[in-house]
Amino acid sequence: MKRTEVILELQIVPELLKQAESMYVDAVNDLALAKHQLLSKECEVINEGLVTGKNEMQRQAEVWPYTKELQEQVLRMAATVEHTKVEYHFYTRKLENLQTIARLMSII
Template identity: 80%
Template sequence: MNRSDVILELQLVPELLKQAEAIYVDAVNELALAKHQLLAKECEVIGEGLVTGKNELQRQAELWPYTRDLQQQVLRMEASVEHTKVEFHYYKRKLENLQTIAKMMIIL
């Protein structure tokens, strides 16, 4: 990697990092919304008296038919958050590495 390559990468990577961070933040917000919707559905079902279980396991079993789709959505969104976090950290490490390379080139 020569100096011009490093300079070009140093100019491009911050924007890629910014985009990755925005996607990550959006994914975290979408996950929070999905969790809120799941909780609202659970409260609705309980409020309607459709859950009468004596223990937590029975209550979860009674909630399942009403919340299955929302629970699956939450799981998908949790996976999406993890994926976007990986992308964000990739660009963060890449920028740090480029900065280190640039410092070394100045010294040499």
């Protein structure tokens, strides 16, 4: 890697890291909201007397038709959180590597 390439990357990567971090925070917030909506729907179904199961498995089976889409949404958003976390950590490592390369180039 040439010095000019390292300098250019050092200028670009922090902004990419900032964007990745912002996307991660948004994904975490979206997941929290989806979990809240799911819990709200579960409470609504229970309060309406639609759940009469005598054990946890029966109750979950009775709630399922009312919450299926919300549960799928929570799963999708959890996956999005993981994907954005990977992106964030990628840019963190890339920046650290570039800084190390820059230090080594300054010694040479």
